[in-house]
Amino acid sequence: MNPVIQVDGLGKSFGATRALDGVDLAVRRGTVLGLLGPNGSGKTTTVRVLATLLRPDSGRARVLGHDVVAEPEAVRACIGLTGQYAAVDEALSGTDNLVLVARLLGLPRREARQRAAELIARFGLADAAGRRVRTYSGGMRRRLDLAVSLIGRPDVLFLDEPTTGLDPRRRNEVWDEVRGLAADGTTVLLTTQYLEEAEQLADDLVVLDHGRVIAAGTPAALKAEVGGQRLHARPLHPADLPAVTALVAGLMPGSVPAVDAAGELTVAVPDPAVLVRVAERLDAAGLPVAELGLRLPSLDDVFLTLTGRVATDTPEEAA
Amino acid sequence: MTTVTAPRPTLPAPARHGPPRIPAVLRHSATLAWRGIVKTIHSTDALLDVTLQPVIFLLLFVYVFGGAIAGDPATYLQYALPGVLVQTVVFASAGTGTGLADDLKTGIFDRFRSLPISRTAPLLGAIGADLVRYVTSGAIMLAFGFALGFRTNGGVLGVLAALGLVTVFAFALCWVFTALAMVVREPRSVQGLGALVMLPLTFGSNVFVPSSTLPGWLQGFVEINPVSKVADAARGLLTGGAVWAPVTTSLIASAVLVAVFGPLAVALYRRRT
Numbered sequence: 001m002n003p004v005i006q007v008d009g010l011g012k013s014f015g016a017t018r019a020l021d022g023v024d025l026a027v028r029r030g031t032v033l034g035l036l037g038p039n040g041s042g043k044t045t046t047v048r049v050l051a052t053l054l055r056p057d058s059g060r061a062r063v064l065g066h067d068v069v070a071e072p073e074a075v076r077a078c079i080g081l082t083g084q085y086a087a088v089d090e091a092l093s094g095t096d097n098l099v100l101v102a103r104l105l106g107l108p109r110r111e112a113r114q115r116a117a118e119l120i121a122r123f124g125l126a127d128a129a130g131r132r133v134r135t136y137s138g139g140m141r142r143r144l145d146l147a148v149s150l151i152g153r154p155d156v157l158f159l160d161e162p163t164t165g166l167d168p169r170r171r172n173e174v175w176d177e178v179r180g181l182a183a184d185g186t187t188v189l190l191t192t193q194y195l196e197e198a199e200q201l202a203d204d205l206v207v208l209d210h211g212r213v214i215a216a217g218t219p220a221a222l223k224a225e226v227g228g229q230r231l232h233a234r235p236l237h238p239a240d241l242p243a244v245t246a247l248v249a250g251l252m253p254g255s256v257p258a259v260d261a262a263g264e265l266t267v268a269v270p271d272p273a274v275l276v277r278v279a280e281r282l283d284a285a286g287l288p289v290a291e292l293g294l295r296l297p298s299l300d301d302v303f304l305t306l307t308g309r310v311a312t313d314t315p316e317e318a319a
Numbered sequence: 320m321t322t323v324t325a326p327r328p329t330l331p332a333p334a335r336h337g338p339p340r341i342p343a344v345l346r347h348s349a350t351l352a353w354r355g356i357v358k359t360i361h362s363t364d365a366l367l368d369v370t371l372q373p374v375i376f377l378l379l380f381v382y383v384f385g386g387a388i389a390g391d392p393a394t395y396l397q398y399a400l401p402g403v404l405v406q407t408v409v410f411a412s413a414g415t416g417t418g419l420a421d422d423l424k425t426g427i428f429d430r431f432r433s434l435p436i437s438r439t440a441p442l443l444g445a446i447g448a449d450l451v452r453y454v455t456s457g458a459i460m461l462a463f464g465f466a467l468g469f470r471t472n473g474g475v476l477g478v479l480a481a482l483g484l485v486t487v488f489a490f491a492l493c494w495v496f497t498a499l500a501m502v503v504r505e506p507r508s509v510q511g512l513g514a515l516v517m518l519p520l521t522f523g524s525n526v527f528v529p530s531s532t533l534p535g536w537l538q539g540f541v542e543i544n545p546v547s548k549v550a551d552a553a554r555g556l557l558t559g560g561a562v563w564a565p566v567t568t569s570l571i572a573s574a575v576l577v578a579v580f581g582p583l584a585v586a587l588y589r590r591r592t
Binding site: 048051053073077080081083087096105148 | 361431
């Protein structure tokens with residue numbers, strides 16, 4: 001079966017910045033692709049090209065067989081877009097936002113109202129339907145944004161960081177909605193900085209860094225690629241971190257422990273038995289730890305292994 | 320969901336090679352103009368801009384300057400109202416630039432552009448809504464002027480013609496501010512630069528004082544300033560005096576503004592979006 005979204009060698013520069021540097025990806029019908037990477041890695045640029053908002057410099061992208069550059073109208077007729085900054089009209093009510101887009105999609109007035117009411121109910125916005133969006137909470141705004149993008153029952157949905165800034169409960173609601181849509185056959189491309197989100201929702205992952213695909217596959221495959229268990233340790237006193245790092249490194253020649261901003265040290269271990277030796281040595285050296293243990297690699301570890309950086313630790317990186 | 324009955328919207332087959340589908344463009348622009356009008360009605364500051372600003376302008380200028388310039392406010396009202404009418408719509412037309420810059424910044428235009436509608440419809444819709452704003456502002460200004468004692472000898476037709484003319488001029492001028500918004504982008508900067516254009520244009524005119532009272536070098540500017548011509552035309556239509564010459568000049572000035580800045584603004588908009 002042909003992929004619903006097919007991207008080959010996509011390139012885009014903004015001045016001297018290479019935002020996309022030969023991105024390839026494919027999304028199968030009815031699946032969720034998670035596009036993962038830190039800010040400035042090219043996620044949003046990829047979505048903007050696919051949603052026909054931006055012309056690529058090179059390469060090609062097709063959505064349901066339609067080239068985004070040659071046939072933008074055909075692409076627009078089958079996509080829904082939820083933007084990073086919740087592109088709904090603040091001065092309009094929730095209902096008016098939905099009616100506006102429904103009318104633009106060609107629904108007659110009555111049907112537009114009907115469809116708006118339907119989506120208002122489905123997204124739990126009935127109480128706020130007549131209120132201006134300016135008064136909405138961040139979660140309500142995201143839900144409305146998602147509702148607006150579903151008016152035309154799109155075959156393909158682009159969600160650009162749909163849960164950034166949402167509290168966990170609201171985030172779970174958005175996740176449930178995305179799962180439901182995919183189950184109904186909608187093809188979803190989702191960008192996120194949150195590895196947990198990608199793990200929860202995505203059938204396949206593409207990891208971007210500096211405009212390049214640095215890894216692709218199912219979450220399980222990516223974890224397997226990184227391999228092995230992780231030992232993690234967090235000293236009780238942050239000042240002990242260098243000493244603990246040196247001690248752990250001494251027990252595992254060849255591996256380099258990584259340290260994150262929270263003062264936790266992580267290292268891949270070839271043999272789980274090393275945990276006991278680490279515990280003994282730390283005790284003998286008088287270095288108390290708040291946490292010490294083994295776990296399977298998370299997507300954070302995947303990202304760290306692939307890029308040498310912590311995924312969520314580079315928010316200021318320029319586009 | 321078992322009650323879903325609405326069909327998937329059927330979209331006309333995209334015409335990729337022929338001329339643009341005029342009816343669809345107009346339909347989408349009208350829908351987006353509706354959005355602009357609802358938006359103005361719903362946002363307090365925008366609504367006050369349209370309704371209260373003309374009232375305050377008229378009160379301030381007539382009662383603060385009236386005595387000093389014309390001897391008494393009533394006499395000055397007769398002179399100033401047609402000019403302040405022009406000033407009001409010029410200010411409203413600058414607001415078009417700020418509004419567009421704002422829309423582009425919030426990402427709402429991205430949403431519109433991801434829909435299967437004409438690419439220029441969001442721009443045309445915004446300007447269509449602003450035409451309604453200009454007319455409303457101008458009508459409020461005129462109504463309040465009459466309440467303050469302004470008397471016209473142009474009749475209903477003269478009043479309507481004056482309102483129509485200043486609206487045409489505001490429409491022509493809004494392309495300048497639209498082009499500005501596409502280049503400058505930041506709504507605050509658009510507002511600031513808009514004021515830099517607007518203030519010399521409205522005060523460096525015969526809106527508030529006859530140009531004969533000005534120093535020679537300024538008279539030169541005032542004479543070529545289109546705002547003076549439109550103010551002259553509005554005076555002619557409302558309170559008597561030359562009509563055809565200033566009206567013709569105003570329409571030519573408007574046509575030139577549209578011919579130069581219209582295509583420029585649309586080209587900048589298309590490049591920007």
